[in-house]
Amino acid sequence: MSEENWIEVGSTDSIEEEDLIRFDHQDKTFCVYRLTDGFYATDGICTHEAVHLEDGLVMDDEIECPMHQGIFNIKSGEALSPPACEDLKTYPVKVDNDKIFIKID
Amino acid sequence: MKNNIIILGGGQAGIYAAREIRQNDLKSNIKILGEENLLPYERPPLSKDFLLDKKNEEDLYFHSSDILKNENIEFENVSISKVDFENKKLFAKNDDVYSYDSLLISTGSENKKLSLDNNLKDDVYYLRNLEEAKKIKEIVSNKNKITIIGGGFIGLEIASSLSQLQKKVIVIEIGNQLMGRIIPKQIADLVQNTHLEHGNEIILNKQIEKITKKNGIYEILLNDNSLIETDFVIAGIGSTPAVKLFENTNLKLDNGIVTNQFCETSIKDVYAAGDVSNFYHPFYERNMRLESYQHAQNHGICAGKNIAGVKTEYTSIPWMWSDQFNLNLQLTGICDEYDEIIERGNDINNGVIYFFLKNNKIRGACGVGVIGKVGRDIRITSKLTEKDTIVDKQILSDQNLKLNKLIQK
Numbered sequence: 474m475s476e477e478n479w480i481e482v483g484s485t486d487s488i489e490e491e492d493l494i495r496f497d498h499q500d501k502t503f504c505v506y507r508l509t510d511g512f513y514a515t516d517g518i519c520t521h522e523a524v525h526l527e528d529g530l531v532m533d534d535e536i537e538c539p540m541h542q543g544i545f546n547i548k549s550g551e552a553l554s555p556p557a558c559e560d561l562k563t564y565p566v567k568v569d570n571d572k573i574f575i576k577i578d
Numbered sequence: 579m580k581n582n583i584i585i586l587g588g589g590q591a592g593i594y595a596a597r598e599i600r601q602n603d604l605k606s607n608i609k610i611l612g613e614e615n616l617l618p619y620e621r622p623p624l625s626k627d628f629l630l631d632k633k634n635e636e637d638l639y640f641h642s643s644d645i646l647k648n649e650n651i652e653f654e655n656v657s658i659s660k661v662d663f664e665n666k667k668l669f670a671k672n673d674d675v676y677s678y679d680s681l682l683i684s685t686g687s688e689n690k691k692l693s694l695d696n697n698l699k700d701d702v703y704y705l706r707n708l709e710e711a712k713k714i715k716e717i718v719s720n721k722n723k724i725t726i727i728g729g730g731f732i733g734l735e736i737a738s739s740l741s742q743l744q745k746k747v748i749v750i751e752i753g754n755q756l757m758g759r760i761i762p763k764q765i766a767d768l769v770q771n772t773h774l775e776h777g778n779e780i781i782l783n784k785q786i787e788k789i790t791k792k793n794g795i796y797e798i799l800l801n802d803n804s805l806i807e808t809d810f811v812i813a814g815i816g817s818t819p820a821v822k823l824f825e826n827t828n829l830k831l832d833n834g835i836v837t838n839q840f841c842e843t844s845i846k847d848v849y850a851a852g853d854v855s856n857f858y859h860p861f862y863e864r865n866m867r868l869e870s871y872q873h874a875q876n877h878g879i880c881a882g883k884n885i886a887g888v889k890t891e892y893t894s895i896p897w898m899w900s901d902q903f904n905l906n907l908q909l910t911g912i913c914d915e916y917d918e919i920i921e922r923g924n925d926i927n928n929g930v931i932y933f934f935l936k937n938n939k940i941r942g943a944c945g946v947g948v949i950g951k952v953g954r955d956i957r958i959t960s961k962l963t964e965k966d967t968i969v970d971k972q973i974l975s976d977q978n979l980k981l982n983k984l985i986q987k
């Protein structure tokens with residue numbers, strides 16, 4: 474695990490609780506979430522069709538896709554409700570000095 | 579006790595019911611009888627990504643045969659042609675007989691057909707299943723000008739797909755707006771504009787008088803005497819519940835199989851779910867029949883629970899979507915019982931939603947926008963509807979204010 478894979482996303486107050494922001498890095502899109510117990514990150518595009526999850530609804534530990542209501546667990550990436558059936562990739566997150574970092578492989 | 583449970587109709591409601599029964603009942607025999615020689619698959623992509631070659635057959639199946647095997651759910655390809663409710667038996671065309679202790683009817687719906695008075699019956703295509711989608715895909719590959727009769731969801735989705743395949747598309751609709759039966763005119767007009775911008779021709783308020791064929795080209799005569807020449811005709815003029823099998827039985831029918839909130843029909847041990855059922859919705863205090871993905875799934879699951887003895891009311895707030903070009907349209911609740919309409923947004927790029935309220939509570943909403951722009955708000959709307967919340971209309975109408983502020987935790 475080399476240090477340089479941790480990418481700075483922004484400050485912790487840039488995300489409201491039970492909400493998310495989209496984060497683009499190189500040619501990839503991520504979603505970074507603030508849940509009651511901390512920050513989490515997943516791929517930013519639904520696994521069902523190529524739709525940005527940034528417009529989705531965060532409820533408890535779940536993100537619901539705005540297109541067809543596919544639901545994923547934010548912490549594990551597990552696809553919980555069809556039409557989404559393929560899991561969403563998740564990424565480690567750390568907070569340092571009020572800044573959020575995600576680890577991209 | 580070990581039961582024989584038969585699911586008649588191997589579509590979405592059927593497969594979700596089967597798996598739910600197994601979750602609650604490890605002993606009973608569960609058998610799905612389906613006349614399509616395919617495991618249950620998703621229909622929505624048939625008019626969209628399947629035509630566009632973005633999804634293929636393997637992408638459509640809900641569950642693999644391995645999952646069904648693991649859960650000990652049998653699937654048999656057979657078409658049932660007669661039922662005897664009194665003796666709890668189903669009869670196949672090939673004279674095979676199936677006995678059941680509990681029966682779920684999930685036969686879905688059938689496309690309405692045009693009444694054509696000449697021998698062009700086989701020339702007009704309809705879309706309901708994978709086989710028809712494959713045929714349409716093959717035929718359109720060497721046609722240019724295609725006419726779609728009917729401006730409902732399926733017709734318009736096909737029109738959108740064919741336009742993206744560089745075809746010249748004409749849509750003929752009998753009503754004075756697209757998707758007339760359920761969608762507010764303002765939203766229908768926004769969708770219509772998108773079709774026009776992509777070069778599709780939309781003809782409203784016109785009826786088909788006659789279709790003739792000359793040298794491989796079809797001529798469609800409209801009731802204003804205008805004539806449309808076209809290479810291929812597809813009709814999407816609505817559907818009816820698949821209940822022919824039950825017409826001469828004592829099963830209560832009225833725009834589908836009448837069921838209560840527990841998916842029970844008028845006959846003991848016989849349940850119905852999905853498109854075929856006209857079910858009682860306790861929240862709206864009335865019966866309704868829905869043709870939607872979410873409903874087929876949730877209603878199937880609810881029927882499964884009840885069949886397995888876990889008494890469960892069906893209270894899901896209706897929801898459906900349609901994808902056309904870069905637009906995603908969504909509908910939640912019911913939009914025909916209201917005393918007030920509130921509009922949120924006016925630009926399709928940010929999403930436009932119409933809320934239908936009664937006594938300051940949302941009964942339903944319909945929205946359209948560029949992909950991703952209405953889903954969150956429509957989902958929150960479903961929750962507000964379900965919770966019977968008295969809503970702050972200022973927040974509803976102002977797109978700058980977040981709707982989740984209205985959800986009481």
Ligand SMILES: Cc1cc2nc3c(=O)[nH]c(=O)nc-3n(C[C@H](O)[C@H](O)[C@H](O)COP(=O)(O)OP(=O)(O)OC[C@H]3O[C@@H](n4cnc5c(N)ncnc54)[C@H](O)[C@@H]3O)c2cc1C
Pocket residue numbers: 586587588589590591592611612613614620621622623624625656657658659684685686687705706707732820823851852853854868869870871872874897898899900901
């Ligand atoms: C082209 C198309 C696009 C759609 N797009 C959308 C969309 O974008 N969004 C949305 O919300 N909904 C959409 N829908 C609607 C959704 O797919 C249906 O509501 C859903 O499939 C209904 O599920 P069901 O199980 O009730 O019926 P079905 O999935 O239709 O399954 C019924 C099955 O029963 C079988 N059957 C019938 N009679 C017999 C018999 N006598 N013996 C044996 N088998 C029998 C049929 O062959 C069929 O396989 C679309 C539908 C179509 C056709």
Ligand code: FES
Pocket residue numbers: 519520521522523524538539540541542543556557
């Ligand atoms: S695109 Fe996300 S559920 Fe379909």
